[in-house]
Amino acid sequence: MSRSRILTLSGALLAAALAAAPAVAADLIFSSGALAPVQETQKMRTVILKDYKGKVTFLPDEPPALLTRLKAEMQGGARVTSLIGGNDGDLAVLAAGGVLAPVDDVAASLASRGFAPDLLAMGKLGTDKQMYIPWMQATYFMVANKKALPYLPAGADINALTFEQLRAWGEAVQKATGKRVVGFPAGPNGLMHRFFQGFLLPSYTGGVVTTFKSTDAEKAWTEFAALWKTVTPNSTSINFMQESLLSEDVWIGFDHVARLLNALEQKPNDFVAFPAPSGPKGRGWMPVVVGLGIMKDAPDAAGAKDLISYLTTDTVQLVTAREVGFFPTVRATLPPDLSPGLKMAVAAIQGTGQAKDSLAAMLPVGLGAKGGEFNKVFLDTFQRVVLRGEPVKDVLARQGETLQRIMTEANAPCWKPDPASTGACQVK
Amino acid sequence: MRGRALPYLLVAPAVIFLTVLFFVPLVQTIALAFETRTGFGLGNFLRMEDDLNFHDAVVNTFRFVGLAVPLQLAAAMGMAMMLRHLGRGRDLVLWIWTIPLGLSDLAAGLVWLALLNDRGYIASLLFHLGLVAEPQSWLTYETPIALFAAVVIAEFWRATAIVVVILVAGLQLVPKEYAEAASVFGASPWRIFTRITLPLMKPSIQSALILRTVLAFEAFAVVIAIGGRNFPVLVSEAYNWQNFNQEPSVAAAYAVVVMCLSLLATVVWLWLLKTPAEQRA
């Protein structure tokens, strides 16, 4: 009896399975590595894309899956995706893999939008063609729990903090409470490498690649190792600082705005937001950009261009900023009716860019698919110097060789704040 | 038994299926591991070996597999035997025990993170018992032993069910009469277990060990959820090279190493737990 019942059961299951899944009408597929968290995806689908006239399927993916899928669509010759959204690094990998079609015509037709020129330049990815259109921008800053404020060193201005004061602050909290409460996103999916490339090293050395082995760099790493003594050891598991801030494991944390905003939005009264610290050479910071690219031989290239045009209008850019906390890439003034959390974030970001000692460090340019290895150089240096306590000079010499190999193989000229070079950027 | 072709006909569908869908990509990827800028060679393996985390990853992988798999087998054996002694409610108990089977890696990682993190339930329990006053950090690079234990415990919780189901399915085919007969002749329960039940279950134990070992070499979602960057294993390094470092050829080299280890382990289990043809039921 059971056998026949199982047969019936599986028959019924099969029938049900085959009856399922009705076909969907052909629409424009917008694959994105950005705005992948659930609430942001929802905002994208239900608010930001709501007024667009065409039918769009917004398909977020984690970057690894996204890159694999798009490369496979390209190589297999069955393109489903038309428009691609992603951060600069992921788009660089796709461009190096021949997945993106140049969008110079789109950039020309949208010239009146007033894109920030350096963002538009980044969209060329070190080539002479426009590979993506800047869609949204963001950066990193710090957030502190108000409980930590009483321990701020005397004379320190939280909006003009130095690395030394940050260390003193962390030490003061540790002395008073016995806890290490400074946090960095050094987990497997964290963005720690950007801290070294855009904040620590520019602040101490005024450069990133050329000054990698300099005595200034030795000082940067040595002092960061000292700062690390006040950092919670959980940092090597932290991917998103907002969770650790909300659970109060971390009182003073650094991260990307999109990975901090949730804490600020949920408990705006508990936190303060402020620019990352400065070093001897200035207040290094890294503007990051999310771009829109068009798939080569896209099934609906015209639709993709039209959607880019929609997403970069002033109105939609402002809606995007208000809904998901990524800022406009076009000339557009943020409205005053922002939520309290977003307001704090905006103030911290503006404070960073407008600081007297502000020193903008660009995302790596022209590395193509070598971007990942480039990041690894900084993470390995961190692991050796800070976590394993190896001698700074030796580590920098060894990692410097790897860095030079990457720059030479990619034949990438220096980018800001390193001085411009002819030919591959050289580690001095 | 009709003709020698029959077994080949029976395995043919599976072989054709795997060949068509898998053989080509597999060979391509293995080839990728040996491909360097200058031609074929061991360059990617040298880069792998030279990497900061490689030795840790090897050591961690062996410690992890070496501890988790035997623990799981022993526990699952015990659980399967316990079920034998149950009357009513047996399928309910078995259902409960096999629930972790239905969990995704993500959910399992979350569960154990919620239990073990600084402010997790275990720290809270110790707090309620008055043993600790503060949240406890034990999943960091400063507490490698606790971290290792946590990873093993979480994997033990998640993946023992698979072994239980295989062993239960095997155990129910072992006739009870043998044990009853031995019992009549005065054999102790332990003696019956080691001399009768265990040998009769050899095929199931072998399958369970093979599958579990291969999967343990592959386990990384839970390991990463709990261990973060602090507990690299070979597979997690392969994924790092593939996804973050964007260097598929080194990732492929790692994958080849993982594959060789898995196949080696399989061969060892096949050889150690061989059932000679004449002993087959």
Place this chain on the structure above:
Amino acid sequence: MSGRRAFYLTGVVVICAWVLVPLWLLAANALGGQPVIAAWPKPWFPGALSFATMAEFLAIEGVFRAMLIGFEVAVLCTLFSVALGLPAGYALARYTFRGANAFRLMVLLTRAFPVGILALPLTVGFIRLGLYDTPLGIALMHTALALPFAVLVSASLFQAIPRELEEAAWVFGCSPIQAAYKVVMPLALPGVSAVAIFAFVISWNEVFAASVLSARNRTLTAYLLAMLSESPLTYQFAGGLLLIVPSVLFIFLVRRHLFAMWGIASR
């Protein structure tokens, strides 16, 4: 004897608790939301249950369709795994043939090689075969992941079924295929259900291959999980809980077919 029985019962209860308590905590975190997740010390029972996050998930456009696709893929995977795995398992158990061990290793290869590393060439291959973005394609991929279970588990089951029973059937005039079907299959059925469970659950929970192989037609796990790991913990817990319900229910439903067969099996 009753002391032994009490010992067994205690053991059984302890193991049930070991399995269930962590699950309860997952549910507590999922339903208690941010206050519970960030609390110290943790409460054993969340103060106020909130189904808001769960409801938010279920309200996401396309969730129902993704659920149907996930179900379709899992059922197809189950059928393929049984159809391909059982004959092969039977051959491994009953015949000594050249290449048997090579075949075992070949089947295991799909599990021994990390599938994420294989993803690019694999997906390109699936696209060329026209299987990209179809439930059938994902099901075939998942079948490959489930096949080692199907083959090895069924082989170990058939090995434990006495050959004499089959031989008796031949004596009474059954062909080998009839004997296998009428005599061996009923005995092996509980184990076959174990194979089916593995296949279903593997398919239901698999994320990476499913999200790489599909765009419009995503399984529920790929549809939700793809965006989950970058989401705040509240969503991760809620999504984690939401996803285990169907597979646990499935195990519960087939449990009767599975293990109610003890009577026959223990003869």
